[in-house]
Amino acid sequence: MSLLIKNAGLPEGGQADIYIENGVILHIRRAESGIEDYDARVSLADRIDASGLCVMPAFADMHTHLRTPGQTHKETLETGCAAAVRGGYTAVCAMANTDPVCSSSEQAQFIAGEANALGLCDVFQCVSLTDGFDGKSTRHLDSLSPGGAVRCVSEDGRGVADGAVFLEAVRKANAFGVLPLIHAEDARFSHVDTAAAEDLETLRDLYLIEKYGCAAHFCHVSTRASAQAILDAKQRGAAVTFEVTPHHLALNESVDFRVNPPLRPEADRRFLLDITAAGLTDVIATDHAPHTESDKRAGAPGLVGLETAFPVCYTVLCVQMGMPLTALISMMSANPRRLLGMPEARLGEGFPADLVLADLNVRHTVGASGFASLGRNTPFDGMTYQGAVCAAIKGGNVVYIDDK
Numbered sequence: 496m497s498l499l500i501k502n503a504g505l506p507e508g509g510q511a512d513i514y515i516e517n518g519v520i521l522h523i524r525r526a527e528s529g530i531e532d533y534d535a536r537v538s539l540a541d542r543i544d545a546s547g548l549c550v551m552p553a554f555a556d557m558h559t560h561l562r563t564p565g566q567t568h569k570e571t572l573e574t575g576c577a578a579a580v581r582g583g584y585t586a587v588c589a590m591a592n593t594d595p596v597c598s599s600s601e602q603a604q605f606i607a608g609e610a611n612a613l614g615l616c617d618v619f620q621c622v623s624l625t626d627g628f629d630g631k632s633t634r635h636l637d638s639l640s641p642g643g644a645v646r647c648v649s650e651d652g653r654g655v656a657d658g659a660v661f662l663e664a665v666r667k668a669n670a671f672g673v674l675p676l677i678h679a680e681d682a683r684f685s686h687v688d689t690a691a692a693e694d695l696e697t698l699r700d701l702y703l704i705e706k707y708g709c710a711a712h713f714c715h716v717s718t719r720a721s722a723q724a725i726l727d728a729k730q731r732g733a734a735v736t737f738e739v740t741p742h743h744l745a746l747n748e749s750v751d752f753r754v755n756p757p758l759r760p761e762a763d764r765r766f767l768l769d770i771t772a773a774g775l776t777d778v779i780a781t782d783h784a785p786h787t788e789s790d791k792r793a794g795a796p797g798l799v800g801l802e803t804a805f806p807v808c809y810t811v812l813c814v815q816m817g818m819p820l821t822a823l824i825s826m827m828s829a830n831p832r833r834l835l836g837m838p839e840a841r842l843g844e845g846f847p848a849d850l851v852l853a854d855l856n857v858r859h860t861v862g863a864s865g866f867a868s869l870g871r872n873t874p875f876d877g878m879t880y881q882g883a884v885c886a887a888i889k890g891g892n893v894v895y896i897d898d899k
């Protein structure tokens with residue numbers, strides 16, 4: 496399998512041809528020298544004319560809800576992976592709040608195997624931090640294995656109320672080189688003050704992680720206090736990373752949309768935007784959480800985010816805040832790939848051909864009815880953003896192309 500991408504714009508400027516063979520970038524030639532039909536293999540390659548488009552390493556989402564097993568009325572592996580590649584993602588990390596909760600390596604491997612067999616994107620399935628989300632037992636983590644298929648553990652959707660149990664789970668995961676993804680929320684406070692619920696548990700978790708020399712990643716950080724506490728801990732050398740979501744960067748509490756953590760006051764949004772534009776955020780993750788219309792009407796929190804993440808982030812960070820595109824690529828591709836234990840995907844010879852092509856100039860109005868995801872629950876419906884994903888390439892194969 497070979498593929499020649501002609502005339503692709505590069506994130507740092509300039510233009511190049513990219514020749515891919517057997518899933519790897521074999522040659523990149525700047526526009527002046529170009530790749531022409533200098534040998535038979537290249538002349539036989541499939542071609543994409545990428546004139547006017549920008550090529551980037553494909554995105555990796557550390558925070559996706561794929562809803563398998565048990566909730567396939569909200570999303571199937573097919574529709575979830577199709578949504579991913581339409582958004583420019585060739586890897587996603589699926590949360591464990593399925594039905595039943597994913598609490599074993601075997602189950603995780605089974606789900607990931609089914610999803611990976613679709614050939615669209617790499618799927619990493621999380622195992623829960625506590626067994627079946629019982630908040631008590633971590634015995635199921637004893638069967639994790641170093642370098643195994645399970646890269647992350649997560650209780651996403653809830654915090655772990657008992658600090659001792661939390662610490663035990665994090666230490667067990669770390670012992671296997673598995674990364675804990677933390678949903679910091681003290682549920683006993685959620686009905687009183689959702690920001691305090693997030694901040695209290697973030698502070699407790701940071702304290703334990705630092706005191707016991709653990710490593711962990713904080714999910715969907717949404718308040719100024721939590722983000723600042725994590726930045727301070729990083730400054731002190733703690734082995735922590737964190738993600739923010741496109742919706743917490745782009746929207747504030749004036750938008751009436753239920754998601755957990757909730758959309759926050761403008762001061763929090765502004766802080767997240769400022770630190771992200773300054774390059775201090777590790778990862779932008781979608782928290783793609785599909786729900787049916789009736790579940791949503793009944794109050795289910797969450798939004799679908801895979802198909803809107805790039806245009807939303809490109810607009811609010813690069814167009815409006817002047818953040819370099821290369822920084823956005825670090826947060827949407829390089830850093831999440833590294834945290835998921837994936838090989839680096841640089842625009843360089845010898846690197847995996849996991850690529851995305853985007854039109855950075857087009858303005859596009861979000862139309863939820865056209866999503867590949869089964870979920871239509873998005874606060875971005877009808878909003879206009881700049882930038883659109885036109886194609887996704889995984890291992891040299893075109894897994895999505897906008898042929899309109």
Ligand code: DOR
Binds near residue numbers: 753
């Ligand atoms: O809004 C959310 N929805 N937040 C979560 O933590 C879970 C997610 C879901 O699974 O629907």
